[in-house]
Amino acid sequence: MGFTAPVLEYSALAPMLVIFAAAVIGVIVEAFTSAKLRPSLQLAIALGAVILSFTQVITLRGTTTTTVAMESVVVDGPVLFLQGTILVLAFLGLLLIADFEQFAAQASAIPGSPEEEVATKTGKVQTEIYPLTLFAVGGMMLFPAASDLITLFVALEVLSLPLYLMAGLSRRRRLLSQEAALKYFLLGAYSSAFFLFGSAFLYGFAGKVSFQGIHNVITSGPGNDVFLLIGLAAISVGLLFKVGAVPFHAWTPDVYQGAPTAVTAFMAAATKVAAFGAALRIYYTAVSGAVWSWRPLLIVIAIITMIVGSLIAISQRDVKRMLAYSSIAHTGFLITGILALNQSGITATLFYLATYGLTTMGAFALVSLVRDASGEVTDLNRWVGLARRSPQLALIFSLFLLSFAGIPLTAGFIGKFSIFSAAYENGAISVVVVGVLASAIAAFFYIRVIVMMFFAEPGSDSVSVIIPSRYTMSVIWVAAIVTLLMGVFPGPLLDLIGSLSTLVR
């Protein structure tokens, strides 16, 4: 049996390779350098890698390369855009993590144990968070670029495993954090199993793992449709779990709430970008020939996701949980973009992902600034009258909320508008109607928070706004400016996306 050495197009893979290499270096640094030096060194490595990788993405922007690495990875316009978006989000996320002193000193120590106390007191802080983040980023970049089921699964695991760990690193409320991590891990593993199961069936159907191959078999039609349908259903479960669509959303609020806020910000923003990137590719390329089978399904999922997300968000009393449900509702809007099944659907989804990711990042970053003596205050009742303590932050948070609600002159409006109009073009009118109604419900709880911050008398609670350093503030400002700018001048970005949004099989 002959063996052909794989051909790797290093330049096309450079953005990912840089990140993975930096992650490995980070592990070595973690093991061999002194505790004093580590935080700044790790941060520098991570940020440097992200910047280097981003420049690689930029240099690749004009390339028309299609499949690389033995046809397991695709490099095309949307992939590069998604990778760029993930890198920008990773950069901001790293800044938040760097600013966030609330990570457990030693993640492996039992909560409340003497070891942990000692580690905290002596400042022997471990910084494994940085390489973990980089591994996750690498996985996220590979996820939408994968063009066969095996690579897709590997990417899914590479991005998920570090996130499970990161969710458990909170210093305060360690048990809640660890519980979140465990839940995330168990359910994630569970859904991965579905995903793998589906992959196996698709392979059974097509005899191939590559998207191109599956597509060919669907269109030429010799396969066993039962295998295709089971495979499709199971793979959808895996993907819908990652994006947090109802009824696979249950982990989202618990994990968003339990994880350290900086991690939540990164996770909420970047995972969604990666997962929807991959979903776009699968639904638009691999199984686009079987659209009759999965489109009605996604329509239903989109509708219940939007409704459930918006409805439950109303009754939330915790900022992070509210944002989690809002992210579920946004998942519904984004699925609408996949349903559009046309060029403008891709453009709209990519635009939505980029702007939504930034706004989410900013919103969670801002949540991490509102604190009292025992740490972050996420209870909404204690946010009452925040505008008097910090009008600036209250204004920016209002901007984020208005963007989530899709009020004009914010990026959220343009995103929703373009997604809905793309779906409407393709006749998914029921989804659009529900989407608009759900947006109206959603506007209710977003605006309620604004009213609470601005127009209610503050209670006697001493909640204060603490600005640890410039990092978090700069993240918030970047997010705010982009949110506003993309609401007023979306043209250039929409053009950019429009010029590169052809998915390659």
Place this chain on the structure above:
Amino acid sequence: MNTSTNIVYLIALPLFSSALLMLLGRKADKWGHIFATLISASAFFVGVTEFFAMRSRPEEARAVTQKLFTWISVGDFQVDASLLLDQLSIAFVLLITGVGTLIHIYSIAYMSHDRDRRRFFAYLNFFIAAMLLLVLGDSYLNLYVGWEGVGLASYLLIGFWNQKPEYATAAKKAFVMNRVGDFGLSIAIMIGFATFGSVSFSGIEEKVGGAGETALTAMGLMLLLAAAGKSAQFPLQAWLGDAMAGPTPVSALIHAATMVTAGVYLITRSNFIFDNAPTAQLAVVMIGIITLLFGAVIGTAKDDIKKALAASTMSQIGYMILATGFGPAGYAFAIMHLLTHGFFKAGMFLGAGSVMHGMNDEVNMRKYGGLAKFMPITSITFGLGYLAIIGVPPFAGFYSKDKIIETAFNAGGVQGVIFGGAALLGAVITAFYMTRVMLLTFAGNKRWASDAHPHESPFLMWAPMAVLAIGSVASGYLLYSGKAIVKWLAPVVDKDHHEHVEFLPPIVVTTLAIVAVLIGVSIALLKYRGEQSDSAPSDVSIWTRFARRDLLQDDANEFLFMRPGQEVTKALVVTDERVIDGAVRGVAASAVGSARGLRKLQTGYVRNYALLILIGAALILAAIWVVTI
């Protein structure tokens, strides 16, 4: 079409200066006014340069565009933020920046005692930028941005002294009434887009032949509504008088020379719509005639010098609107009257400001009298403006108004006689009330308040007045000699070179117009020469009382809109509380209820979540199965 890269500076310069002055706050107090004036002057300089560059190009290459960026791009629908500088817009650019700069200079002195002078100049610059965007936008949507911008500037400046509640109310009134017109504009844009699939002037013009007349008429009427709001035309005229609450330079710039003429610009710019919608054109003519008489009649009864001038502005814009209603025959004369009016009316407003400056801000003409001796320069510049507005040859207004009256007669038949007659009647009344203003202010006996010490205004104030007075004298001849303006604007407003029929020989019309002026002046001389009382007579006829009450415009608004509006509002409040809020609360309650129910699914136990996922997966599989079968 050729492109240019300089047009944007016209807007960018004042916009930048405005932003700078507002952002720097009090730090810029010392130099803000000078800076703003220099910026305005440099915009004027750019305008003049562009004008000469345009003149040196052959006729077909005169219009230039500049694309700034793609503003909206949704599917096939694309709107660029781009600018169009053609023969029509350059005329406005020169007027706006030229008169604007003079008024900046004037304001340096006029506002020197105001602690918020810097803010005033920031607003003025903002106004200039918005107005330039209005006339330079190459699509209705771009125009709309400028349109709203000048509305905002007008609101801010009318209410500049908002410490006085009635001034703030006046600002609000102007804003609300303008809003009605703005709705007209937005509906017109929507009709245009629905009919032609485009919002740009050139895009619509190309396809105008293929559209039905109904759509064109509807769009024309909506544009007319917009014009009526911004240009204080009947039935949206009531705000202009109250707008005089703003500082006098504002009245001169915004509420006489530039912003209020935006409606004339809009109709002229939309000539391709109106030329194909005769019904809308007729409506334009009617509105023009009604307003020109309405304003003139109000003008006869006002004792407040600024309000008299405001009524006259309303009336003069009525003339311009009237002219635009006659299509290609009238557009050029409308614009010509607009330009000459820009000179003489701005000059007279500045004169009024100068008088007020010398008379402790007294605005009641009954308390003036005999000021010519004490304010020689003001009285001369004001007098030249006066001669121009009533239409004495060879002053500016004579040329422009005479041509409008002539065009009105040329409409032909009974219509022509009615239109022309009304325009002539307007000229009689104009001559009457303007003579009245002159006599009450500058001639006759002194009726001053005891503490008044009238004096000539400083150089910075009278110099702009002098420049404008020169314009009032010469601009008519310059614009009309050799039909300069008609030829200049023809590529924009009269592409097919219509032949214009003459109903009456021009010499007859001119004679009639001069006779009309003489009649008006003589009546005023008879009535207002010699001694006058320092308060308005109260034993007057019902007609005078009507006129003093602005022909019941506010009462009509109150009766027709405000009262029913309040009743509707009350009814709506009740409906809102009982029905809508009830429904909303019901929905909200059920939403919260269902949310609570749904929340119970969120137990926090992984096993329940996993079960949920399993059920979901099973349902998906089942669903796909059902779909396939």
